[in-house]
């Protein structure tokens with residue numbers, strides 16, 4: 092499980108930061124990639140990574156401002172061009188208008204996609220759940236309907252300790268499956284084994300929270316509670332002028348993000364969606380300021396890959 | 406007057422060629438830039454040039470395929486973000502659907518532009534004319550309604566030969582204006598001058614023709630007749646297989662473009678909209694093949710700037 096930042100700027104592209112898109116790479120977990128927002132030229136950014144558009148199975152849209160959605164028609168078209176087939180459907184979660192925008196673009200351009208697209212209009216609560224993941228959405232406070240997302244991986248059961256079994260001379264075969272299921276078995280030589288003695292520690296599922304384009308609000312704490320990684324917008328840095336700008340544009344400062352990370356007791360905070368004013372020494376200052384409040388913070392740059400390792404046993 | 410190629414690929418962006426957009430730089434002529442097609446990430450390409458979005462006064466759309474229009478909403482939004490004001494209106498010429506596409510994108514994203522946009526649905530013939538330029542549109546043959554454009558600059562009257570007048574000791578003043586208007590004047594020292602003797606040669610207006618995404622057709626010859634530069638799509642190169650591909654996708658080969666350039670007696674042919682298959686040695690082969698038919702041909706690369714000098718006296 093890794094995060095790959097495809098665009099870390101706000102409002103409009105700059106030479107150093109494209110507009111917003113973040114990939115959650117779940118290749119080991121489900122042979123898939125999920126995208127969070129698809130600003131213009133996200134497909135161009137993807138060209139410079141190892142991400143294959145066909146592997147993108149879900150797209151979550153925070154809100155419909157142009158810098159978060161204008162890359163959708165091109166990304167969907169190229170995914171088709173590159174041969175995604177009718178079994179490789181793609182689901183887009185977002186506010187109501189995303190379907191109208193995409194469908195108008197595809198209809199006007201006479202683009203017929205080679206795979207199905209499913210549109211799911213967000214309502215608060217659990218918006219997706221299967222055997223391995225659950226996704227929870229909650230409303231943010233921006234100038235337009237905006238959603239934050241909490242991605243919960245389900246716990247991984249412990250692995251069968253095959254080396255230990257081999258070491259004790261237990262022959263492989265159907266017995267391994269029974270032990271993995273936690274059963275008691277009797278070997279042909281009379282030994283009795285308890286599966287629980289041969290299963291490693293279960294791994295607690297990881298949690299990643301995406302908070303884009305919002306004023307501070309109580310739902311951030313709910314979505315980010317004890318997350319492994321909190322990805323939080325930080326259009327502005329610390330300071331009185333910045334706080335005023337953030338308020339007037341319905342955005343957050345790095346201080347807002349750090350306070351949220353602290354209160355929710357997350358492990359790591361990753362700031363993104365920076366105003367183009369933050370380049371060079373100003374980014375350094377922003378980082379220094381925010382680490383006073385929440386030390387384990389980084390500021391994402393385009394193409395940064397952040398690994399999210401297992402670290403808790405159940 | 407220069408052409409600046411912002412995207413020279415076809416279908417989808419590649420590492421080396423973005424999707425289609427071409428700027429006609431008319432800074433000396435009218436302090437403006439015109440764009441021909443606006444594929445996704447055209448605004449990103451513009452960031453790497455000296456073009457200022459506020460200077461873009463007209464956009465001409467050849468057809469509504471995604472690789473020619475998906476950059477419009479982002480370009481228009483950023484032009485607003487960068488402070489274009491209500492006097493800096495922008496006119497978009499194109500097939501009917503372009504207005505619906507752009508307006509849906511702006512409405513859904515709640516984008517309010519700071520300047521007016523005028524949409525002009527193309528009909529065959531002269532679609533724009535003022536004191537300095539005329540634009541003529543004619544239908545192409547593609548899978549969807551497609552237009553070719555001929556840009557005609559009007560002739561430049563000759564300049565007053567100020568150096569010659571100074572050399573002959575003619576004092577500057579209102580007399581210069583009368584001479585420039587071609588009048589006869591008498592100086593205070595009794596000399597009689599004829600304005601016609603002091604006006605340089607008039608310059609013939611230049612002609613640039615844009616032919617994108619089409620099968621060969623008679624309108625190309627009409628639009629390109631004696632053009633200074635013919636910009637022509639060349640999705641494919643020479644060869645039987647390429648000719649078949651071009652036919653089945655309703656595109657042109659380099660051979661089609663060269664024949665059109667030859668028949669229309671243009672001065673220079675610039676090929677663009679190349680399939681991503683043409684990289685490295687394959688581009689060299691494409692160029693060699695096409696120059697056998699029309700020697701003054703170049704294949705545009707992203708960010709190529711091609712000057713179009715005056716070269717004919719009226």
Ligand SMILES: [Zn+2]
Nearest residue numbers: 101102158304
């Ligand atoms: Zn934003």
Ligand SMILES: [Zn+2]
Nearest residue numbers: 415416472618
């Ligand atoms: Zn095309």
